[in-house]
Amino acid sequence: MSDDAQNPEPETRMIGAFASPIMVRRAQGSDALNARLAQTVRNMAHSGPSDDDYRAHQGGFYSDVTFFQDAPDGAAELQPIVARAVTDYITRVLGGSLRQGRVEISAWVGLHRERDYQTPHVHAGTTISGIYYVQVPPGKPEPQGCLDILNPLDLQEMTFLRGFAKTHCRVHPLAGDIVVFPAYCKHLVHPFFGDGERITVVFNATVVQPRLGKTMQE
Numbered sequence: 001m002s003d004d005a006q007n008p009e010p011e012t013r014m015i016g017a018f019a020s021p022i023m024v025r026r027a028q029g030s031d032a033l034n035a036r037l038a039q040t041v042r043n044m045a046h047s048g049p050s051d052d053d054y055r056a057h058q059g060g061f062y063s064d065v066t067f068f069q070d071a072p073d074g075a076a077e078l079q080p081i082v083a084r085a086v087t088d089y090i091t092r093v094l095g096g097s098l099r100q101g102r103v104e105i106s107a108w109v110g111l112h113r114e115r116d117y118q119t120p121h122v123h124a125g126t127t128i129s130g131i132y133y134v135q136v137p138p139g140k141p142e143p144q145g146c147l148d149i150l151n152p153l154d155l156q157e158m159t160f161l162r163g164f165a166k167t168h169c170r171v172h173p174l175a176g177d178i179v180v181f182p183a184y185c186k187h188l189v190h191p192f193f194g195d196g197e198r199i200t201v202v203f204n205a206t207v208v209q210p211r212l213g214k215t216m217q218e
C-alpha cells in the first residue's frame, strides 16, 4: 500500500473570512464625457469656495454632496455609470442582489493639483464609497496620486504571516476608472508633483434598510 493510500489528502477548505471587497472597474465613460466633466469641475472650482467642513483633504477643491441633483454638464451621463458600478459591486459581494432595502447615492467632485493630498479617513455614516476618475496626471510614478485603501484588520499586520498580511491595497488610477470599496475602510491619497490635475467624482452609496418594527413612540 502506498503512502498516499495510507494518508489520503484530508478534506480541507480555506475560508477567506473577514475580507474587505474592493472593485476596480476600468475604462468607464468616454474621453468626450471626461472632457466635459473636467470643464464642469474647473468651472465649479473657479466660481465657489471649497466645501472643506469634515473633509480630509489638504489643498484642492471639493464641492458639496449634491452633484447629481444639481446636474451640471456631464453629471446626468455619469450617474447611471456610477449606479451600475454600485449595483454590480453589491451583486458581486452578496452573490445576488439586495434582498431588502434601497440604495441612495450622493456625489461630490474634487480637483487637486501638485502637492494636494488626503490624510487617512473613512466616509462615516454610509455603506459603500467610491471614486470615478475624470482626469489623472499622466505618467506619475507610484505612489504619486495613488489611492491607498488601508487594511482594517491592523492586528493581522502585527502578528500574521508575512506575504499575506498587507498594510494597504494600492490603486494607481487611470482616467475612466471607478473604484468601489466598503465605506468603513480608511483610505488616503498621495500627493503628486509637477504639472497636471486630478479630477474626481466621489460618491457614497447608503443602503437604507426598512424599519424592522415600530418604536416606543408609535
Ligand SMILES: [Fe+2]
Pocket: 121, 122, 123, 187
Ligand atoms: Fe475619501
